[in-house]
Amino acid sequence: MSAPFVSARHDGRVALVTGASRGIGHAIARILAHDGADVALLDILDSVGAAADRIADETGRRTLGAVVDVTDEAAVQAALADAAARLGPVDILVNCAALTTNVDRVVKMPRAAFERDLSVNLTGAFTAIQAALPSMTERGWGRIVNISSGAAEIGGFGQAGYVASKAGLVGLTKTVALEAARKGVTCNALLPGLIDAPAAAAIRGDMRERIAGLIPTRRLGTPEEVGYAASFLASARASYVNGATLFVSSGQELFVF
Numbered sequence: 001m002s003a004p005f006v007s008a009r010h011d012g013r014v015a016l017v018t019g020a021s022r023g024i025g026h027a028i029a030r031i032l033a034h035d036g037a038d039v040a041l042l043d044i045l046d047s048v049g050a051a052a053d054r055i056a057d058e059t060g061r062r063t064l065g066a067v068v069d070v071t072d073e074a075a076v077q078a079a080l081a082d083a084a085a086r087l088g089p090v091d092i093l094v095n096c097a098a099l100t101t102n103v104d105r106v107v108k109m110p111r112a113a114f115e116r117d118l119s120v121n122l123t124g125a126f127t128a129i130q131a132a133l134p135s136m137t138e139r140g141w142g143r144i145v146n147i148s149s150g151a152a153e154i155g156g157f158g159q160a161g162y163v164a165s166k167a168g169l170v171g172l173t174k175t176v177a178l179e180a181a182r183k184g185v186t187c188n189a190l191l192p193g194l195i196d197a198p199a200a201a202a203i204r205g206d207m208r209e210r211i212a213g214l215i216p217t218r219r220l221g222t223p224e225e226v227g228y229a230a231s232f233l234a235s236a237r238a239s240y241v242n243g244a245t246l247f248v249s250s251g252q253e254l255f256v257f
């Protein structure tokens, strides 16, 4: 007898995405909603409310937008509680909020800027996971997707704080994966390559072209291409994928000549 069919959709599930006002986080929230989830969008930007409304109009799903700084533990906990009260307990957590603009060589990088990268990109994800995980484990189902970066594996010139935070996020992912595995919760990381979204827009035009020349497909990825991978990891179909790091880069990390 064959095993029961498992749907790729998220009907009846509630997702919460941090850093969801724009770019990759917004695309992830939009795709999760298209795939059936009700979605809470968190961001430090005021535009998050309008971003949530746009997704509700387009998909017919329930959404909410909340202005939250992921470094504020009490605010993150309150946002999780508010999402649970208005949409239902959070089943899918996507940590996408990040600072991407701190660029300097190690010897010149101010310590405060390095620590700020860690605080938003790594401790922010830790805080959201701490707030969301107990309810997931109690209910025996959950999906956590952390948006790391290909730079976590290959480094990034002038990006010590960013890269250290994204590599730390991979370690956090694997540890949560181990601790939650027997409770029906998975935790995985996506490692995007160069994606046509705000973080990459900050890169100088000539440098962007040089990098694009090293990408096997010779083009930047789209935020949606990251969103589709996130939606898979967030689905019931990904039940046996845990602690994984998935490049979404068209093979940018491979040897290209």
Ligand SMILES: NC(=O)c1ccc[n+]([C@@H]2O[C@H](COP(=O)([O-])OP(=O)(O)OC[C@H]3O[C@@H](n4cnc5c(N)ncnc54)[C@H](O)[C@@H]3O)[C@@H](O)[C@H]2O)c1
Pocket: 018, 019, 020, 021, 022, 023, 024, 025, 042, 043, 044, 045, 068, 069, 070, 071, 095, 096, 097, 098, 099, 100, 120, 147, 148, 149, 150, 191, 192, 193, 194, 195, 196, 197, 198, 199, 200
């Ligand atoms: N674009 C790329 O090429 C690329 C490549 C690899 C990884 N990534 C990762 O993808 C994610 C999204 O990047 P993006 O290109 O869409 O850039 P982005 O700057 O638009 O995304 C970051 C989002 O996080 C929000 N944010 C920043 N600080 C916050 C805080 N303290 N609290 C809450 N929200 C906060 C920002 O307002 C923004 O909406 C980031 O984690 C980034 O590191 C991007």
